[in-house]
Amino acid sequence: MPSLLLEIGCEELPASACREAGAQLPVLAEREVGAAPTHVFVGPRRLAVFFEDVPARTPDEWVKGPPVALRDKAATGFAKKQGVAVEELVERDGFLGVERPGRELREVLPERLDAIVRGLSFSKSMRWDDSGIRFSRPVRWTLAKLDSETVVGETTFGHRFTAGPVEIPDASEYAEQLRAAGVEPDAETRRRAIVAGLDAVGSWSDPGGVLEEVVYLVESVQVLKGSFDERFLQLPERVVVTAMQSHQRYFPLGANRFAFAANGGEADVVRVGNESVLEGRLDDASFTFERDVAIGIDTLAERLGAITYFKGAGSFADKTERLRRLVAELGGGEATLEAARLAKADQAAELVREFPDLEGYIGGQYARLAGYPEAVAAAIEEQYLPDASGGPLPQTEAGKVLAAADKLDALATSFSLGHKPSGSRDPYGLRRAAIGLVRLAVEGGLMVPRPLLPDEVRDFVEERLEGLLDVPVEFVRAARASAAPDLAAVARLAEALYAERESEAFDGVYTAYDRAQRLAGRAAEDAAPELDQALLKEEAERELAEGLTRVEVDGDVQRALESGATLAPLMERFFDEVLVMDEDEAVRANRLRLLLDVRDVLGRLGDFSQIPR
Amino acid sequence: MGAPNFFPRMSALAVPTFQDTIRALESYWADYGCVLMQPYHTEVAAGTMNPATFLRSLGPRPWKTAYVEPVIRPLDGRYGENPYRFQHYFQYQVVIKPAPADVLDLYFGSLEAIGIDLRRHDVRLVEDDWEQATLGAWGLGWEVWCDGMEVTQWTYFQQLGGFDVELVPAEITYGLERLAMFLQGKRSAFELEWAPGVTWGDVYRENERQWSAYNFELAPVDVLTRQFADFEEECRLLLERRLPLPAYDQVLKCSHTLNLLDARGAVSATERAAYIGRVRNLARAVAQVYLELEGDAVAAT
Numbered sequence: 001m002p003s004l005l006l007e008i009g010c011e012e013l014p015a016s017a018c019r020e021a022g023a024q025l026p027v028l029a030e031r032e033v034g035a036a037p038t039h040v041f042v043g044p045r046r047l048a049v050f051f052e053d054v055p056a057r058t059p060d061e062w063v064k065g066p067p068v069a070l071r072d073k074a075a076t077g078f079a080k081k082q083g084v085a086v087e088e089l090v091e092r093d094g095f096l097g098v099e100r101p102g103r104e105l106r107e108v109l110p111e112r113l114d115a116i117v118r119g120l121s122f123s124k125s126m127r128w129d130d131s132g133i134r135f136s137r138p139v140r141w142t143l144a145k146l147d148s149e150t151v152v153g154e155t156t157f158g159h160r161f162t163a164g165p166v167e168i169p170d171a172s173e174y175a176e177q178l179r180a181a182g183v184e185p186d187a188e189t190r191r192r193a194i195v196a197g198l199d200a201v202g203s204w205s206d207p208g209g210v211l212e213e214v215v216y217l218v219e220s221v222q223v224l225k226g227s228f229d230e231r232f233l234q235l236p237e238r239v240v241v242t243a244m245q246s247h248q249r250y251f252p253l254g255a256n257r258f259a260f261a262a263n264g265g266e267a268d269v270v271r272v273g274n275e276s277v278l279e280g281r282l283d284d285a286s287f288t289f290e291r292d293v294a295i296g297i298d299t300l301a302e303r304l305g306a307i308t309y310f311k312g313a314g315s316f317a318d319k320t321e322r323l324r325r326l327v328a329e330l331g332g333g334e335a336t337l338e339a340a341r342l343a344k345a346d347q348a349a350e351l352v353r354e355f356p357d358l359e360g361y362i363g364g365q366y367a368r369l370a371g372y373p374e375a376v377a378a379a380i381e382e383q384y385l386p387d388a389s390g391g392p393l394p395q396t397e398a399g400k401v402l403a404a405a406d407k408l409d410a411l412a413t414s415f416s417l418g419h420k421p422s423g424s425r426d427p428y429g430l431r432r433a434a435i436g437l438v439r440l441a442v443e444g445g446l447m448v449p450r451p452l453l454p455d456e457v458r459d460f461v462e463e464r465l466e467g468l469l470d471v472p473v474e475f476v477r478a479a480r481a482s483a484a485p486d487l488a489a490v491a492r493l494a495e496a497l498y499a500e501r502e503s504e505a506f507d508g509v510y511t512a513y514d515r516a517q518r519l520a521g522r523a524a525e526d527a528a529p530e531l532d533q534a535l536l537k538e539e540a541e542r543e544l545a546e547g548l549t550r551v552e553v554d555g556d557v558q559r560a561l562e563s564g565a566t567l568a569p570l571m572e573r574f575f576d577e578v579l580v581m582d583e584d585e586a587v588r589a590n591r592l593r594l595l596l597d598v599r600d601v602l603g604r605l606g607d608f609s610q611i612p613r
Numbered sequence: 614m615g616a617p618n619f620f621p622r623m624s625a626l627a628v629p630t631f632q633d634t635i636r637a638l639e640s641y642w643a644d645y646g647c648v649l650m651q652p653y654h655t656e657v658a659a660g661t662m663n664p665a666t667f668l669r670s671l672g673p674r675p676w677k678t679a680y681v682e683p684v685i686r687p688l689d690g691r692y693g694e695n696p697y698r699f700q701h702y703f704q705y706q707v708v709i710k711p712a713p714a715d716v717l718d719l720y721f722g723s724l725e726a727i728g729i730d731l732r733r734h735d736v737r738l739v740e741d742d743w744e745q746a747t748l749g750a751w752g753l754g755w756e757v758w759c760d761g762m763e764v765t766q767w768t769y770f771q772q773l774g775g776f777d778v779e780l781v782p783a784e785i786t787y788g789l790e791r792l793a794m795f796l797q798g799k800r801s802a803f804e805l806e807w808a809p810g811v812t813w814g815d816v817y818r819e820n821e822r823q824w825s826a827y828n829f830e831l832a833p834v835d836v837l838t839r840q841f842a843d844f845e846e847e848c849r850l851l852l853e854r855r856l857p858l859p860a861y862d863q864v865l866k867c868s869h870t871l872n873l874l875d876a877r878g879a880v881s882a883t884e885r886a887a888y889i890g891r892v893r894n895l896a897r898a899v900a901q902v903y904l905e906l907e908g909d910a911v912a913a914t
Contacts, residue, residue: 011717012755014740124742126753126771128712128781137753140714161731217739248761265735265760273734273760273795280800284697306881
């Protein structure tokens with residue numbers, strides 16, 4: 001069977017478009033060609049698929065039409081639609097239809113390649129002529145080689161500036177010929193070459209994750225290193241790193257050195273140019289930094305009224321007010337309140353307008369430079385932590401409180417505006433905020449009172465516990481329904497219930513809760529509003545009522561379970577000796593109330609009906 | 614579909630002055646067949662806002678133009694203290710409508726024409742999607758890097774004034790200072806040689822200081838606020854008379870007035886969004902009437 005190479009030549013595609021195309025090409029190519037591609041090449045100027053073996057003919061097709069019985073009514077229309085005469089229709093299994101013999105692959109390739117071009121979809125696309133094609137950037141050539149035969153186009157093209165048209169003698173020689181013309185068409189090979197080049201120049205880092213983009217910014221890999229004037233090392237380190245990474249996609253090598261991947265050019269010329277650009281950026285950042293510092297963090301904080309936090313959620317000044325209230329409610333002290341006042345000041349800083357990634361960090365720096373205590377500066381710096389799953393928590397107490405307040409406010413305002421995450425859509429990063437909040441409570445030991453969270457937000461946040469704790473979800477759900485006063489207490493309760501699940505005390509509580517709930521839960525509307533001691537006629541029910549008053553479920557979970565379990569024998573006797581559904585309506589209502597009270601007191605330890613037995 | 618050209622190696626030119634570079638671009642694009650326009654007489658924040666780009670890019674008629682545009686961005690002024698930020702600097706603007714298949718090669722040819730040897734340098738196209746909310750406009754394209762220096766913004770317009778373009782234009786916006794810094798190997802725009810023996814700083818540094826003082830400290834907020842409303846009203850009256858060209862000038866004046874108010878710190882974020890919405894509505898209304906007249910004109914021929 002022949003081999004096949006299809007290439008779509010483009011003007012420089014963005015990295016995101018390359019990834020989208022790379023994900024779609026295998027399926028799309030297989031659909032159009034009838035064989036799975038052996039290799040997919042993705043780069044900024046070309047998308048290509050290579051097939052080691054393709055069927056030389058497309059399969060025969062049977063286009064099924066109307067049933068034979070409807071020949072008079074429907075045959076003419078069907079034949080016309082298929083572009084054949086009525087007499088050419090064939091009968092098969094009681095239906096009319098058209099037999100389409102397979103065609104030579106070379107005949108259909110032009111339309112199949114066109115279908116692939118049109119079939120690729122991008123999250124952002126454009127048109128550039130009247131072909132009706134939408135693509136991420138203009139498509140400028142296409143090429144199809146069936147073995148050595150050129151079926152579509154003429155040649156491919158090598159490196160934009162060092163090579164011209166490139167003949168591909170045979171489909172299988174595509175990559176080889178391009179490599180000779182200064183182009184590495186394979187993304188993975190480029191990635192390895194970049195990494196190898198970086199390894200060769202030193203100990204590099206990539207905190208901003210630009211490597212994935214750089215792979216699609218070059219067709220030809222040339223890793224170079226450069227350096228900048230040491231005076232810029234006086235800038236806060238993250239300012240320097242951000243200037244390197246966010247605009248220039250450089251890789252820091254430590255101190256005043258950096259590396260980058262170029263797409264060509266003479267090494268010395270390109271290096272000097274890039275050094276000069278970076279120094280310009282750093283010089284500009286220094287100007288901006290010094291201007292911000294001269295203005296001072298207090299004055300910046302006063303400007304927050306003019307900056308919108310979120311459409312519908314007021315300005316950053318409004319946000320600051322809410323943060324201060326939340327910090328107070330979370331028990332934050334003087335330093336935390338001060339940090340809350342200044343937390344968003346850097347939103348008014350020019351440097352953050354330039355480098356949004358520096359928010360928080362640079363606010364902390366400005367607070368230090370203005371002479372605020374370290375606790376205040378550190379809290380400002382840590383307010384967005386944890387900012388990645390498994391990322392570090394704030395180290396300082398003030399930082400934890402401020403970080404929790406920030407997440408709480410983000411969640412509460414977003415939910416109140418109807419911006420709730422749905423499915424995989426979470427444009428405001430609310431899941432991350434909720435997980436962060438839960439981790440601050442559970443791992444960071446921060447007391448986050450549950451009543452501080454609006455109902456919907458509380459549900460959303462506590463649902464995160466289900467994934468975070470190493471406990472079956474039923475126990476988490478049981479604990480969420482408890483009276484535990486704060487997030488960490490819910491987590492501890494879930495863990496404790498799970499740890500105690502085999503104990504006698506757990507069994508006693510579980511049984512008592514379960515029996516009370518089963519009998520009275522569904523008859524709740526018939527129960528008396530309050531227990532009436534005078535209506536307790538039987539010894540067994542008086543004993544249960546009295547036993548209930550001795551039960552203490554708030555506090556240590558193990559002791560609480562033991563205390564709750566004291567009701568088990570009383571419940572047993574109650575059910576043996578007392579008929580709940582007494583014919584006297586008042587007595588019946590009182591007994592239902594007693595059982596509901598049992599359930600509710602034990603229910604402060606959790607909703608045991610969530611836990612299957 | 615056209616094929617990219619192959620560029621022969623060029624010999625390095627002597628270091629060009631700022632005005633040499635402008636002349637080289639003028640001559641290159643004039644030779645290509647562009648109408649060489651002159652800067653517009655009303656303040657614009659980008660060469661795109663010049664009617665020679667914004668309005669001419671709408672409608673069914675082909676158009677090729679090139680011109681220098683001084684761009685006025687009050688908020689970006691730094692009193693002449695920061696050599697990277699100015700409230701007044703220069704773009705070289707080229708619009709080719711419709712964009713021919715070899716338009717990128719044409720552009721690279723212009724870089725060679727001003728003395729950039731494409732084989733010695735690392736010239737790259739890096740994704741940059743362009744959007745201009747005040748004009749209801751967007752397009753896709755790149756920033757062009759020469760050895761890491763962004764020297765051009767490149768855009769295929771898709772919508773202007775909220776209308777899909779009929780013929781897709783390519784817009785090529787050279788940042789003249791950055792380009793000249795690259796060509797002259799200078800770290801500061803003030804040090805650029807404008808003409809032999811005269812620097813960019815000699816010509817414009819004092820201008821930066823004085824205009825920054827005006828933009829940030831002295832521009833009269835109450836007057837500007839009234840003017841915005843007056844320009845808006847005038848735009849509507851002119852559109853009723855179906856005169857989109859003078860109406861468009863009112864849009865530009867509104868936009869510049871808003872930028873001044875912004876520099877004075879006189880508009881909150883919410884107000885700013887509302888102002889932008891008002892300018893966008895005007896731009897859309899102008900584009901609509903302009904397109905109607907263009908349609909009539911084309912039908913008449």
